[in-house]
Amino acid sequence: TSIPRVVMPQLPADFRVKSNHEVNQGLSQGQAVLEASRCLDCPDPQCIQGCPVSINIPSFIKNIERGEILTAAKILKHTSALPAVCGRVCPQEKQCESRCIYNKMKKQPxxxxxxxxxxxxxxxxxxKANNIELRPSATEKNGMDIAVVGSGPAGLSFAGDMIKKGYNVTVYEALHEIGGVLKYGIPEFRLPNIVVEAEIDGLRAEGVNFVKDCIIGKTISYEQLHELGYDGIFVASGAGLPRFMGIPGENYIGIMSANEYLTRINLMGAGRxxxxxxxxxxxxxxVIGGGNTAMDSVRTALRQGSQKAMIVYRRSLEEMPARVEEVHHAQEEGVEFMTLCNPIEYIADEKGRVKAMRVQRMELGEPDASGRRSPVPVEGAVEEIEVDLVIVSVGVSPNPLIPNAIPQLEVSRRGTIVVNEDSMQSSIYDIYAGGDIVRGGATVILAMGDGRRAAAAMDAELRKQR
Amino acid sequence: MYKIVEKEHFSENVVKLIVEAPMIAQSRRPGHFVIVRTGEGGERIPLTISAADTVKGTITLVVQAIGESTRKICALEIGDCFTDIVGPLGQATHIENVGTVVCCGGGVGVAPLLPIIKAMKEAGNRVVSILAARTSDLIILEKEVSEYSDEVIIMTDDGSKGQKGLVTAGVESVINREKVDLVVAIGPAVMMKFVSLTTKKYDIPTMVSLNTIMVDGTGMCGACRVTVDGKTKFVCIDGPEFDAHKVDFDEMIMRLRAYN
Ligand SMILES: Cc1cc2nc3c(=O)[nH]c(=O)nc-3n(C[C@H](O)[C@H](O)[C@H](O)COP(=O)(O)OP(=O)(O)OC[C@H]3O[C@@H](n4cnc5c(N)ncnc54)[C@H](O)[C@@H]3O)c2cc1C
Ligand SMILES: Cc1cc2nc3c(=O)[nH]c(=O)nc-3n(C[C@H](O)[C@H](O)[C@H](O)COP(=O)(O)OP(=O)(O)OC[C@H]3O[C@@H](n4cnc5c(N)ncnc54)[C@H](O)[C@@H]3O)c2cc1C
Ligand code: SF4
Ligand code: SF4
Ligand code: FES
Structure with a gap:
């Protein structure tokens, strides 16, 4: 326990803001083995309780320590379809690592x-190095067909499990690329496309069929899915709809949602x-907001060559929902944090291009329903700030395409699909759902966990029918 | 792949393409649009489906070359393919027998108007169509429009064909001579704005199809937002058709210039 926690090698801040290279460089094998040796292989490992999909953490770590890295990877794959993704983007500090026994010893987890x-x-x-050919899973095909709506982490993990159980699986994706937020949202410098691509190639090799440019509910209706012979449908359509604040001037040129900004750059390659x-x-x-999406946007703006990039957030640094590591990286890269500030109006030039914003200073009042102290305006404390690009990142609502297309489907007042929490089955017997369309904006690992649970439950149900 | 099986030049800059897209051909209704992409570095561009053939599994697009991406599309030849086509997108037109409908198409806007003219006629309406353009060469689809209209009025800015004058003059002449129950206008934003101002004077319900800038077309980005009745709406999922008298056209026209 005297070994200090490993430090992730990263690109220097002044270099990385000029490139799209991944900031975290990854551990060397030596570093990994040493770090693995810190794990005490606890008899009652609390870290597993902190992981939403209950990865057998000490078991994979001890394999790394022994140099059995491929075995470690196999243990991960046993519970997580996308470990290379989760290892990068999970809010570990709030999940598995927050429960590590080291915390109790006042040491770093x-x-x-x-x-x-x-x-x-x-x-x-x-x-890659050994040209190992990925093969379809050895399970005998059971002849049943499953449709998946959406190719984000929930859809991918569901597809991976169902193909291993012997189903024919087709994933339908509205966009022209597979991967959901992993492709169009989270930037290269945090999650390189090759990492996501490798996972998708793996699924393809196992026999999962991907159909892009196809919107369920528009191109193909729910009824047509039945005509096509699908025995089960998993809806993983995500939380696509960006929210705006509804303040004066918000539709001026130069004010856009984080989704638009990141999609133009990450999915469409704008600027390259x-x-x-x-x-x-x-x-x-x-950039308005304090979540991961806001951090990704503001750091993207720096990489697009902006001189000044600011986060404008209505609470304080402590309440920020973004991952701690992302906030640190943003600070290192020179992002300015204007906390306890809320925009109330935008001002434009004669062509309608935004040139300034009026912000209201806030202070923290009583804790609200979320347990965080809610911000209240400081009377009269309004200032004007010069800006020429504003990215609004104040949250997303569930994608309404599926609920609109299938009126019988029960949805909550927030627009999320209502499911049984254990089975992920919706109010319609053959439709299961998971990920952000059920939870609102959540996380990659929770979306994946939903996919896995839905696969287990749907399989159990379909077995009865066979 | 989405292969082009027919191509016709309507004018120097306006091209009709018939494209294989069987699933979209089957699901589309009048008023729907698609998003297309040409080439790996291609942009996602919205285009209205102006006709579809469910037997052949094709859709018809009419494209006006106004910039980089639409020029690329117009340069495609028979046998070439679109890299991606997704759709049908948007809400279908609400078709009803209301009596007399005046359908105004400006420039390439006649293409998206055509399926609406046809559906309005089939629903039992009297249909008066007004085709407007700068000059005679730019009047497209006249024959097809005539087929489904009780009357066709042509207006050109320079008087080279039909009557000389703006589309609004044509609309007003019809309103002054007979009872009009609905006006549908599709064309450049400025044209729709002025048709809307004209019909507002006479309190005639008017519907427009908005062509805002889009990216995904599925409600995910908000690039297409407009203000309708004081509220922000997304054209790709809430539209593209709206009650003209409630649309903030000045804001929309401003937003169309974002990338110019
Ligand atoms: C910029 C950004 C950064 C983030 N950072 C993190 C992070 O660091 N850590 C973390 O854990 N989480 C992060 N998140 C959240 C995380 O990405 C999401 O919770 C997760 O992707 C949800 O997965 P999903 O499978 O439910 O949906 P999505 O990933 O949203 O995928 C849904 C897919 O379905 C498609 N689709 C929608 N409707 C249809 C239809 N009708 N037919 C066909 N296809 C359809 C969509 O096009 C989309 O590709 C971030 C999100 C964003 C936007
Ligand atoms: C629902 C809908 C249906 C449409 N139907 C048709 C159609 O049937 N035939 C047709 O010729 N055109 C149609 N348009 C307009 C067409 O999409 C634009 O002309 C095209 O996007 C211009 O791209 P560009 O790169 O060639 O032009 P540029 O001027 O180089 O474009 C620069 C940028 O502005 C955007 N842009 C510019 N003008 C428009 C515009 N009027 N609408 C949307 N985006 C614009 C482009 O996407 C691009 O991002 C439609 C638009 C919408 C929203
Ligand atoms: S999946 Fe996420 S929460 Fe689970 S062990 Fe891995 S990093 Fe921790
Ligand atoms: S709690 Fe920490 S030390 Fe214990 S098994 Fe988990 S990772 Fe290892
Ligand atoms: S085009 Fe993206 S939301 Fe309408």
Whole structure:
């Protein structure tokens, strides 16, 4: 227990803001083995309780320590379809690592996330270096067909489980690329596309069929899915609909949602040579909000060459929902944090391009329903700030496409699909759902966990029918 | 892949393409649009489905070359393929027998108007169509429109065909001579704005189809937002058709210039 926690090697801040390279470089094998040796292999490992999908954490870590990295990767794959992704983007500090016994000893927890990433990356590179051919799963086909709506983490993990259980699985995706938020939202510098691509290739090799440019409820209706012979449907359509604040001037040119900004850059490649999609560039960029999406947007703006990039957030740094590591990275890169500030109006030039915003200073009052102290305006404390690009990142609502297309489907007042929490079955017997369309905006690992649970429950149900 | 099986030049910059897209051909209704992409670095561009053939599994697009992406599309030849086509998107037009409908198409807006003219006629309406353009060469689909209209009025800015004058003059002449129950206008934003101002004077219900800038077309980005009746709406999922008298056209026209 005297070994200090490993430090993730990262690119220097001044270099990385000029490139899209991944900031965290990953552990060397030496670092990983040493870090793995810190794990005490607790008899009653609390870390597992902290992981939403209950990965057998000490078991995979001890395999790394022994140098059995491929075995470690196999243990991860047993519970998590996308360990290379989760090892990078999980809010580990709030989940598995927050329960590690080291915390009780007032020491830094084992770097579970870094180790998870290390094992998954090792496996991927091993497959590539040795030209190992991925093969369809050996399970005998049971002849039943399953449709998946949406190719984000929930849909991918569900598809991976169902193909292993012997079903024919087709994933339908509205966009022209597979991966959901992992592709269009989270930027390269945090989650390189090759990592996501490798996971998708793996599923393809196992026999999962992907159909892009196809919107269920528009291109193909629910009734038509039945005509096509599907025995079960898993809806993982995500929380696509961006929210705006509804304040004066919000529709001026130069004010856009984080989804639009990130999609133009990550999915459409805006700003790169050979890509037709345009994106507005700003010198003074304000990003409204304090979540992961806001951090990704503000750091993207720096990489697009803006001189000043600010986070404008109505609570204080402590209440920020973004991952701690992302906030640190943003600070290192020179992002300015205007906390306890809330925009109330935008001002434009004669062409309708935003040139300034009026912000209201806030202070923290009583705790609200979420347990966080709620911000209240400080009377008269309003200031004007010069900006030429504003990214609004104040949350998303569930994608309404499926609820609109299937009126019999029970949805909550917030627009999420209502499911049985154990089975993920909706009010319609053959439709299961999971991920952000059920939870509102949540996390990659929770979406994946839903996919796994839905696969287990649907399989149990369909077995009865066979 | 989405192969082009027919191509016709309506004018120098306006091209009709018939494209294989069987699933979309089957699901589409008048008023729907698609998003297309050409080439790996291609942009996602919204285009209205102006006709579909469910037997052949094709959809018809009419495209006006106004910039980089639409020029690329217009340069595609028979046998070439779109990289991606997704749809049908948006809400279908609400078709009803209301009596007399005046359908105004400006420039390439006649293409999206055509399926609405046809459906309005089939629903039992009297249909008066007004086709407007800068000059005679730019009047498209006249024959097809005539087929489903009780009367066709042509207006050109320079008087080279039909009557000389703006589309609004044509609309007013019809309103002054007979009872009009609904006006549908599709074309450049400025044209829709002025048709809307004209019909507002006479309190005639008016519907427009908005062509805002889009990215995904599925409600995910908000690039397409407009203010309708004081509220922000997303054209791709709430529209593209709206009650013209409630649309903030000045804001929409401003937003269309974002990338110019
Ligand atoms: C910028 C950003 C950063 C984030 N950072 C983190 C992070 O660091 N850590 C973390 O854990 N979480 C993070 N999240 C949240 C996380 O990405 C989501 O919780 C997760 O992706 C939800 O997965 P999902 O499978 O439910 O949906 P999504 O990933 O949203 O995928 C849904 C897919 O379904 C498609 N679709 C929708 N409707 C249809 C239809 N009718 N037919 C066909 N396809 C359809 C959509 O196009 C989309 O591709 C972030 C989110 C964003 C936007
Ligand atoms: C629902 C809908 C239906 C449409 N139907 C048709 C149709 O049937 N035929 C047709 O010719 N055109 C149609 N349009 C307009 C067409 O999408 C634009 O002309 C096209 O996007 C311009 O792209 P560009 O790169 O060639 O032009 P550029 O001027 O180079 O475009 C620059 C940027 O602005 C955007 N943009 C510019 N003008 C428009 C516009 N009027 N509408 C949307 N985005 C614009 C482009 O996407 C691009 O991001 C429709 C638009 C919408 C929203
Ligand atoms: S999946 Fe996430 S929560 Fe679970 S062990 Fe890995 S990093 Fe921790
Ligand atoms: S709680 Fe910490 S030390 Fe104990 S098994 Fe888990 S990771 Fe290892
Ligand atoms: S085009 Fe993205 S929300 Fe309408």
């Amino acid at each position: 084992v770097a579970i996330g870094y180790l998870e990433r290390f094992a998954a990356d090792f496996e991927r590179e091993n497959i 040579p050979g890509e037709d999609t345009p994106v507005l560039k700003g010198n003074r960029v304000a």
